[in-house]
Amino acid sequence: MTNSMMLFSAAGLALIAGLAEADTSGKRIALSNNYAGNSWRQAMLETFESTGKQAVADGVVAAADAYTTSENQATEQAAQIQNMILQGYDAIILNAASPTALNGAVKEACDAGVTVVSFDGIVTEPCAWRIAVDFAAMGREEVDYLATRLPDGGNLLEIRGLAGVFVDDEISKGIHEGVAEHSQFDIVGSVHGDWAQDVAQKAVAGILPSLPDIVGVVTQGGDGYGTAQAFRAADRPTPLIVLGNRQDELKWWAEQRDANGYETLSLSIAPGVASLAFWVAQQVLDGEDVAKELTVPFLKITQDTLDEALATTPEGSVANVTYSLEDAQQVIASAR
Amino acid sequence: MNILLRHRIILPVVSLAVLLAATFYMQPRAMSYFGLNLLFNLAVPIALATIAQMMIIMVNDIDLSLGTFVSLAACVTATFLNDAPILGLAILLALILSYALLGAMIHAFELPAIVVTLGMSFVWGGLALFILPLPGGVSPGWLRALMTVKPPFAPMAVVAPIIIAAVTHLLIVRSGIGTVLRGVGGNARSVQRAGWPVIWLKALAYGLAGLFGVLAGMALVGLTTSADANIALRYTLLSIAGVILGGGEFTGGKVSPAGAVIGALTLTLAASFLSFMRLSPDWQIGAQGAILILVLTARLIFSRKGAGT
Structure with a gap:
């Protein structure tokens, strides 16, 4: 057109x-x-x-x-x-x-x-x-974004949602389709974060010691902040974590941006x-x-719209x- | 006795009439063939479930598994009965028989029905999930046609409860076996002394409950066109409330089939009425309870006065 x-x-x-x-x-x-x-x-x-x-x-x-x-x-x-x-x-x-x-x-x-x-x-x-x-498209979009930011590729960690729920299967399917398309990426680990920060943090902390260097984390929303905390606790460099529009995730993102210019993408419904x-x-x-x-x-929040989104999102929402x-x-x- | 039976039916009829008048006043659109059908068609499966519950309450027991049982019957109807009618029919028949068996067991081992049926609710619920792990299935065409048929003069939603009430009234109030069944709830020992095998009578009452439970599930699927393992969970409590609202009592033997059907209609109407009033959902359950208490209070005053004179 x-x-x-x-x-x-x-x-x-x-x-x-x-x-x-x-x-x-x-x-x-x-x-x-x-x-x-x-x-x-x-x-x-x-x-x-x-x-x-x-x-x-x-x-x-x-x-x-x-x-x-x-x-x-x-x-x-x-x-x-x-x-x-x-x-x-x-x-x-x-x-x-x-x-x-x-x-x-x-x-x-x-x-x-x-x-x-x-x-x-x-x-x-x-x-x-x-x-x-279209949850699968959401998963694909995450990997597409990573591909633009990390053209050389590398190892990815996947945070999944609640096992057995249709939404979890769909997003994960989309992520794996995206990885198949961008062959420079490898998913080296996958944990269930149940869309909750505390569960995600524990799960990631458990798997991190066994993982090689991680360049990016693909998530399902509600789990990005916990993942970041787990990486920090393990004293490993913070990878590029795709976030899911939760207020705590956006707040963390803004803090990181102000401290070290951290750049990522956040998307959810x-x-x-x-x-x-x-x-x-x-x-x-x-x-x-x-x-x-x-x-x-999807509602996408980028580096440019972060401040605006954070200002209008009530705490815990x-x-x-x-x-x-x-x-x-x-x-x-x-x-x- | 005959006067008491008539007394029993007056209050449910009056409550329904008052509620119906209020609904018509608030929503005149409901006062039509089409409107009555929309208002009452979901009451048809509830009426059938209430009759099922009444059969159990009649013999002095209570059934806490009815909602999951109706859900299971709905799942079987939407899957097996549609894909392989013979097999589906056999499964539904087996469900009815298992209900009869349950009744016999509860009597033979002197088990508390409330515990057994509570336990069975998990069995029925599990089976329903097993048959239909995800919502789906299709209503058999003939069932859909039956539930949406448009008879002359009065809509299906009005005709069906009248038929249900008439048939069960004949069965429970007029027939000889119905009298004996009510006797089991009233005084099982004297029925036994009179030479009746109580175990068979209990099995019969539970079997009838199973039959009406299955019919409720089928009617529900005919209306919704498909099933869900949790589709009728509300029916357990609705059916108990319907029986009581319709003039039945927990002290067995005192039940009224026509009253139970009217009770089911009243409960359905109460929910719609509250929704027409635009009451906040937080208050609706409470208001539904208030209507129930109001009717029961009226009945208590009514029966006290009756006893006084």
């Missing part, structure tokens, strides 16, 4: 966006959420509420209400979706308790003319839209994906032709971003 074509299509999208306000101003959107018990979900709900409030104030939609089930159970959420149909919502944004057990309720919503957009916890019912996370789902639903209601399968972009209508349009356009 040439630059001029991109400009042209961007102009076209802007034109459609201008029309969008008028067409969906009477529409009501609901968020069906199955769980609110951790910081990621809390951040997700906050982002949805602020996005929704703003959109209602701007007259883009008539209502944007968030509902969370009292118990994290598929049957509860199915009933919740059916209630939303009765309440006359035009679109339901859904973070599902089960990829399959809500399909009946989702189908009923579709049959009643309700737009269903699932994200994060997606549903398999074909009539719904899915905003999925932002809880603000709820706002992306909101805009995708708004676009569908607006009559836009949206592909059923969409992919969430994870870096977040609120997606705009333009971001959603970009995601929709790239899926065409």
Whole structure:
């Protein structure tokens, strides 16, 4: 696609966006959420509420209400979706308790003319839209970044997540695909950090004495800071550690940068994906032709955006971003 | 006795009617064929599970494994019954028989049902995970068609509970064997003295519970189109609450099938009602409990007065 074509299509999208306000101003959107018990979900709900409030104030939609089930159970959420149909919502944004057990309720919503957009916890019912996370791509991207920074290659240490969980398998698969592509790298060790700094620190401390020189560490998020601590405790030079957007990781990165010019990349999924789902639903209601399968972009923090990200991330939380209508349009356009 | 039985049904009917009126007031859209169906179709498997629980409570026991059992039946339905109907049917039949066997064992060895069923809940849960380690499976086409059929006049979600209530009422209240079964809960010894083999009766009650548990799992899959090993965990407590709300009592023999079905509908409606009220989820469980206590208090006052006059 040439630059001029991109400009042209961007102009076209802007034109459609201008029309969008008028067409969906009477529409009501609901968020069906199955769980609110951790910081990621809390951040997700906050982002949805602020996005929704703003959109209602701007007259883009008539209502944007968030509902969370009292118990994290598929049957509860199915009933919740059916209630939303009765309440006359035009679109339901859904973070599902089960990829399959809500399909009946989702189908009923579709049959009643309700737009269903699932994200994060997606549903398999074909009539719904899915905003999925490409975890394998996240793993590949880590190795791609290392390849740009370390063209000579070397030994890598892999920190994995919680064993037996789909996300861990996917990210690891992506990392190994990346290493196969960039043959200058070798994964010489692999430990499970369970996405927790303390577990990662112990695991890395245990394996370090048996490892040769490590030039880079590929991680899954929530484990970078612990890894760095383990390297320091073993008195070994700090390798290039790819981080995962946690506040403690970003803080450590900023300290290292100020002390010795440390440079790395941090990437993960932002809880603000709820706002992306909101805009995708708004676009569908607006009559836009949206592909059923969409992919969430990662939230990447680079050397340039580190200070900004660190300033906006509350302590103990994870870096977040609120997606705009333009971001959603970009995601929709790239899926065409 | 007949008057007492009628008394028993009045309160559940009134609670359901009040809640239904409040829901219609808050959400007039629910007052339609389509609306009633959405409001109540997930109550159909809960009603079946409540009947299953009622069978156990009827013989003076309590079943803490029902939720996992319904989940297991749902998993079998979404996998074997769909891929190899004969094998699936055989497995479901075996599940019912194992429930009957459980009942016989609990009686023969004088085991506390609460402990045995709590233990069995891990067995059922494990088997469900074994069959369906990841959520999935497909509902058999005929089952989906049956659960989504649109009968004239009233939606399936209303017709099905009426049929369930009528059939179980005939079986438990009207038939001779039903009377004996209730007698087991009321006074097992005198039933035994009268020459009935109590062990077989207990097996029959548990077998019936197994049958309705399996039906609940099948109905659930027909609605959700696929299964999940944890799909019905809530049903254990919902079913107990439904039985009690419907006029049943823990001191055996005093149960009302129609009341149990109405109790299940009331519980389902209560959850929707609270959601329509936009109550924060933190308060919803508490509010659900409050509704339950309110109805039970009303019943207590009601029965005291009845005893006084």
